[in-house]
Amino acid sequence: MSDLLKITAGPFTFDARFERAAAPKTCAAFESRMPYVSKVVHVRWSGEGVWIPLGDYSFGVDYENHTSYPAPGQFILYPGGLSETEILLAYGGVRFASKVGQLAGSHFITITSNLDKLPELGRLALWEGAQAIRFEKA
Template sequence: MSQFVIHAGDFTFNARFEEELAPRTCAAFRKAMPFDSQVIHVRWSGEAVWMPLGDLDFGVGYENHTSYPAPGQVILYPGGISETEILLAYGGVHFASKVGQLAGNHFITLTSGLENLPRLGKTVLWQGAQKIRFEMA
């Protein structure tokens, strides 16, 4: 089953795994579910929230990677130049770190609640870290 739910702050989004485009990333993340973290606002990348995950290793390389996720797309940066992280775009994004442009695996797409993404982004920006949970529906 590729459908699941993301709870972020006061918002709930339905989502799907991009299993055909990023099968290894989807499989690795599914094993980690339910996945709990906190989102903070990005520093370099534009309009997105992210989960810094340090040296957490999902055991995947690049697949379906992009530096420009669209609003509602979730990418996993598997580590290397910068720390492992998950990023959720709510507006325009050019994925980067202090060392320059990065690319992450687009492996999740939100399927409902997109109208609430800008509100989530502004909440994180002005009120700080918010809890996030990825769980099967």
């Protein structure tokens, strides 16, 4: 079972890895749904990030390795509860929040290449709208 991923977001391709040691259940739940295809939009309250809003969808996991301050290139999964389920990718400074206030999500994937392209992805989502995203095994 490889921890390596290829993520295509908008016109950009990134190498990434699962954070399996810190978030094993979240990684397993997400991996079982791969290849995972969706769209990212710019965040509303959290700062410099893009997110995949998932409504009441459940990955069947709880918090592991959770943070409110993901670093650029870190994906977090919010399992739902106070706000809707979502996946967020930080491209700059993020304080993860929703209309109900500060939240925490499980850091489960880290981008390992082309980090300099993340702000461009953020600008595209902000000014041009939703961008396609695909997670697959490397």
